[in-house]
Amino acid sequence: MTELKDSYDIVIIGAGVGGGALANSLAAPGREILMIERGPRLPREPDNWSVDAVFHKRKYATKEQWRDRDGQLFSPSTYYYVGGNSKFFGAATVRFRKEDFEDLRHEGGVAPAWPVAYAEFEPYYARAERLMGTHGEAGLDPIEPPRSGPMPYPAIGHEPEIAAFEKKLRARGLHPFPLPIAIDYHDGGACARCATCDGFACKIGAKGDAEVRLVNPALAKGGVTLITESFVRRLVTDPTGRRVVAVELEHGGEVRTVSARIFVSSAGAINSSALLLRSKNDKHPNGLGNNTSDQLGRNYMAHNNTAMMAVSPFRKNRVVFQKTMAINDYYLANAERPYPLGNIQGLGKLQSGMLTANLKWAPERLMALFAERSVDWWLMSEDLPDPNNRVSVDSDGTIRLAYTANNLKAHQELVAVWTRQMRALGYPIVITQKMDIKVSMHQCGTARFGKDPKTSVLDPNCKVWDVDNLYVVDASFLPSSTGFNPSLTIVAQALRTSEHILKELGETVTAAPPVQPERQPVAA
Ligand SMILES: Cc1cc2nc3c(=O)[nH]c(=O)nc-3n(C[C@H](O)[C@H](O)[C@H](O)COP(=O)(O)OP(=O)(O)OC[C@H]3O[C@@H](n4cnc5c(N)ncnc54)[C@H](O)[C@@H]3O)c2cc1C
Numbered sequence: 001m002t003e004l005k006d007s008y009d010i011v012i013i014g015a016g017v018g019g020g021a022l023a024n025s026l027a028a029p030g031r032e033i034l035m036i037e038r039g040p041r042l043p044r045e046p047d048n049w050s051v052d053a054v055f056h057k058r059k060y061a062t063k064e065q066w067r068d069r070d071g072q073l074f075s076p077s078t079y080y081y082v083g084g085n086s087k088f089f090g091a092a093t094v095r096f097r098k099e100d101f102e103d104l105r106h107e108g109g110v111a112p113a114w115p116v117a118y119a120e121f122e123p124y125y126a127r128a129e130r131l132m133g134t135h136g137e138a139g140l141d142p143i144e145p146p147r148s149g150p151m152p153y154p155a156i157g158h159e160p161e162i163a164a165f166e167k168k169l170r171a172r173g174l175h176p177f178p179l180p181i182a183i184d185y186h187d188g189g190a191c192a193r194c195a196t197c198d199g200f201a202c203k204i205g206a207k208g209d210a211e212v213r214l215v216n217p218a219l220a221k222g223g224v225t226l227i228t229e230s231f232v233r234r235l236v237t238d239p240t241g242r243r244v245v246a247v248e249l250e251h252g253g254e255v256r257t258v259s260a261r262i263f264v265s266s267a268g269a270i271n272s273s274a275l276l277l278r279s280k281n282d283k284h285p286n287g288l289g290n291n292t293s294d295q296l297g298r299n300y301m302a303h304n305n306t307a308m309m310a311v312s313p314f315r316k317n318r319v320v321f322q323k324t325m326a327i328n329d330y331y332l333a334n335a336e337r338p339y340p341l342g343n344i345q346g347l348g349k350l351q352s353g354m355l356t357a358n359l360k361w362a363p364e365r366l367m368a369l370f371a372e373r374s375v376d377w378w379l380m381s382e383d384l385p386d387p388n389n390r391v392s393v394d395s396d397g398t399i400r401l402a403y404t405a406n407n408l409k410a411h412q413e414l415v416a417v418w419t420r421q422m423r424a425l426g427y428p429i430v431i432t433q434k435m436d437i438k439v440s441m442h443q444c445g446t447a448r449f450g451k452d453p454k455t456s457v458l459d460p461n462c463k464v465w466d467v468d469n470l471y472v473v474d475a476s477f478l479p480s481s482t483g484f485n486p487s488l489t490i491v492a493q494a495l496r497t498s499e500h501i502l503k504e505l506g507e508t509v510t511a512a513p514p515v516q517p518e519r520q521p522v523a524a
Pocket of ligand 1: 013014015016017018019036037038039077078079080081082083084085086087088089090091092093094198199200230231232233266267268269271272275441442443473474475476485486487488490
């Protein structure tokens with residue numbers, strides 16, 4: 001750790017989507033920003049695209065175990081690398097809908113209004129889409145919110161099977177639209193449009209993950225130092241408890257402290273809570289920033305998610321890249337349904353062995369036959385904030401995740417409605433798998449932002465109410481999970497926060513020139 005200085009302007013903990021976007025926005029020669037990432041760079045290697053390595057051997061997921069509410073240990077599907085969970089994400093980069101920012105009544109309760117309206121978020125969404133390299137087509141989803149401009153890149157297009165499907169769905173009165181997606185697939189782009197995108201890491205660097213689109217360009221702009229394989233175990237405050245003065249980090253068996261003017265936790269919604277809880281002291285006996293609200297670690301959400309395989313025994317599905325379509329016809333209440341059900345989107349094409357990695361009862365050969373003949377979907381419904389769904393840290397340092405799913409009736413209806421649609425379209429065999437606590441991919445809500453310090457951990461700029469120089473910019477800030485993939489919104493909020501941080505530092509907001517991600521050679 002010889003390259004590490006004792007003091008920086010800003011310390012960012014975690015090089016995922018939130019931390020990467022913040023670093024990218026703040027990076028400029030002359031600034032002194034330190035990013036601390038517990039994981040290494042993910043190697044580009046053949047196993048990146050191996051079903052066996054990724055799904056059966058779980059080669060890349062953390063080996064760490066967490067406890068559930070009852071104290072049972074489980075292995076979470078979470079990833080500690082430069083780029084964080086986005087190294088394995090499906091690259092759907094979707095704006096939340098206008099209604100998501102307002103009180104939204106669900107069957108199971110109300111998803112609370114955000115402290116910021118969609119209109120204030122819009123310019124940051126536009127920047128976030130450009131940063132991530134989103135491809136899509138505006139104007140086709142009836143509930144799409146207003147936009148200041150088109151998508152940065154045109155939609156990547158459906159393969160013939162999905163195009164035919166789209167027509168049939170339209171004939172049934174539905175409004176499918178191209179799923180906004182951040183892959184480098186356009187003239188001159190590096191993407192090979194392969195079957196190993198959603199759930200896999202990209203071996204050729206053509207997916208818009210946080211390492212490729214945010215962290216590497218931030219390093220190229222200047223002013224940012226990244227240290228990897230360095231675990232931040234604690235934040236240390238001054239005697240008043242109002243300011244963080246240092247982070248304590250472990251690297252290669254050594255413990256170091258680093259000071260800064262501003263500290264940002266972007267360790268992910270579960271690990272940021274764990275970090276702040278571990279940082280308790282006599283001024284913050286229940287965890288850093290948890291005095292006024294007692295909401296730190298609470299309101300954990302992760303969506304009600306179901307993977308669906310709709311099989312036609314008589315028709316092979318030759319699609320390679322299937323994550324191109326989404327349907328929002330069930331997203332809001334309407335004349336037929338008094339409450340929202342959720343979003344439906346194409347899933348990366350299921351391959352032989354992917355489902356059997358989790359469905360141990362399923363015969364491998366039969367599932368392989370099904371996978372050749374299936375159209376696959378991801379069905380996502382909102383879960384609601386509940387203070388009893390919470391992250392805590394046990395006395396032995398293990399993370400405990402107490403989570404009981406809610407708003408399930410709406411999700412079950414979404415699954416039932418889509419099953420009926422599939423059968424009507426000639427797919428009589430429908431296999432579904434509801435995701436459980438291990439699948440924390442859409443984790444959020446554990447340090448929600450809000451206008452009232454009594455009910456929120458963060459103010460509307462994502463600064464911790466109880467601490468003057470501490471921010472949280474990962475998915476923790478979400479006061480509701482909505483029914484959409486969170487990454488684009490995390491990026492947008494980090495961009496908002498970066499402006500506030502610059503003002504705090506007494507600097508004016510100057511947009512540094514964008515740096516394009518470097519082209520990656522195709523690996524062996
Ligand atoms: C298989 C899969 C598919 C997905 N598909 C999509 C999709 O299509 N669209 C979408 O929007 N979202 C998707 N997601 C979710 C998306 O990846 C996450 O919402 C997003 O990456 C979260 O970003 P984050 O910055 O909040 O946290 P993270 O990505 O978790 O980043 C946190 C970083 O902090 C590091 N860290 C943690 N603790 C410490 C510590 N104590 N010290 C130092 N470093 C630390 C971690 O290693 C990590 O790099 C998917 C996720 C998965 C796993």
